[in-house]
Amino acid sequence: MTKQPFLYLAPIRGITDCLFRSLFQHHFGGFDQAVAPFINPQPRSPFDPRQLRDLQPEENTALAVVPQFLHSEPEGLLSLAHRLHDIGYTHINWNLGCPAPMVTRKRRGSGLLPYPETILSLLDQILPRLPLQLSIKTRLGLNHKDELATLLPRLNDYPLQEIIIHTRLGKQLYKGSTDPESFSHCLELSRHTLVYNGDITDINTFFALQKQFPTLQRWMIGRGVLADPFLAATIKGEEFSALQRTRMLLAFHQELYEGYSKSLAGPSHLLGRMKQIWFYLAASFPGQQKIWKKIKKAATEEHYLAAVDMAFHSASIASPTRSAEAKNTLFP
Numbered sequence: 030m031t032k033q034p035f036l037y038l039a040p041i042r043g044i045t046d047c048l049f050r051s052l053f054q055h056h057f058g059g060f061d062q063a064v065a066p067f068i069n070p071q072p073r074s075p076f077d078p079r080q081l082r083d084l085q086p087e088e089n090t091a092l093a094v095v096p097q098f099l100h101s102e103p104e105g106l107l108s109l110a111h112r113l114h115d116i117g118y119t120h121i122n123w124n125l126g127c128p129a130p131m132v133t134r135k136r137r138g139s140g141l142l143p144y145p146e147t148i149l150s151l152l153d154q155i156l157p158r159l160p161l162q163l164s165i166k167t168r169l170g171l172n173h174k175d176e177l178a179t180l181l182p183r184l185n186d187y188p189l190q191e192i193i194i195h196t197r198l199g200k201q202l203y204k205g206s207t208d209p210e211s212f213s214h215c216l217e218l219s220r221h222t223l224v225y226n227g228d229i230t231d232i233n234t235f236f237a238l239q240k241q242f243p244t245l246q247r248w249m250i251g252r253g254v255l256a257d258p259f260l261a262a263t264i265k266g267e268e269f270s271a272l273q274r275t276r277m278l279l280a281f282h283q284e285l286y287e288g289y290s291k292s293l294a295g296p297s298h299l300l301g302r303m304k305q306i307w308f309y310l311a312a313s314f315p316g317q318q319k320i321w322k323k324i325k326k327a328a329t330e331e332h333y334l335a336a337v338d339m340a341f342h343s344a345s346i347a348s349p350t351r352s353a354e355a356k357n358t359l360f361p
């Protein structure tokens with residue numbers, strides 16, 4: 030029997046918080062671990078305490094999580110790392126991939142990729158004092174794919190747990206195509222364990238990538254599972270009937286909505302959060318554009334719930350591989 034792939038739930042800031050990760054895994058399963066959205070340094074503190082609350086181990090039992098940081102200076106990062114170590118974490122991930130201009134301008138995220146010396150200097154300063162394992166999540170470069178290709182051989186002698194590569198450039202943001210060919214090159218250049226990430230949107234895409242990289246064990250999926258929450262479990266070999274799908278989605282939505290009703294401050298935050306989720310989830314329903322428009326327009330909880338009702342009534346949630354309409358407009 031072939032070994033099951035190891036699947037990471039990708040960090041999606043604004044969506045994959047502790048409640049989402051836990052309910053997702055409880056209802057749909059399929060993931061082995063998650064990486065949490067990044068913790069960024071604050072003007073007067075290395076972290077926002079609310080972000081640490083999201084990482085409390087007792088709240089994260091359904092799906093083990095790796096905390097992630099965006100820092101580019103050692104002292105703040107080490108202080109955060111010690112806090113995380115104190116509450117029981119053994120592994121932390123460095124975000125060298127965020128493409129947001131306000132992040133890259135400060136030479137953080139993928140903004141550091143053109144500066145390999147800065148990256149190596151930071152590693153030299155932190156690794157001897159870091160109380161936990163370090164991994165990196167990155168892209169092929171900020172502007173050119175030779176940026177990561179230059180860095181990877183120089184990372185070979187550092188004790189890194191693994192390197193997760195989203196096969197786009199920072200300057201592409203989330204647009205344009207991914208570049209699996211360049212990932213092959215990364216496999217040649219790196220002695221570290223690599224994880225593939227980017228646009229795994231359906232089972233056929235996953236199988237094609239698995240065929241292209243037959244020795245690769247570790248994969249990360251983000252927007253693909255937000256659009257089709259059954260994807261990770263399907264990759265692991267599970268099958269779901271249309272009726273099961275509808276029921277599971279309904280139960281997931283209900284618990285998520287109730288959870289956020291309690292934890293978020295007021296209806297506008299609640300609707301804002303649910304709309305971020307439906308931006309992707311609408312793709313699981315026939316007539317996704319119409320559903321997304323209705324949900325986006327909802328200004329009250331009553332209107333929101335009516336739109337959700339419409340979505341579930343219109344669904345017999347389509348087949349495991351989504352409709353042609355959903356595929357063409359997966360990320361509206």
Ligand SMILES: Cc1cc2nc3c(=O)[nH]c(=O)nc-3n(C[C@H](O)[C@H](O)[C@H](O)COP(=O)(O)O)c2cc1C
Nearest residue numbers: 039040041042066067166195227228229250251252
């Ligand atoms: C709205 C949004 C927020 C994201 N937040 C993070 C983040 O906090 N940390 C991170 O490393 N990547 C973040 N990402 C990138 C994803 O983790 C992932 O690398 C990217 O979406 C490509 O994978 P996918 O095609 O499977 O979604 C974010 C992506 C999106 C669209």
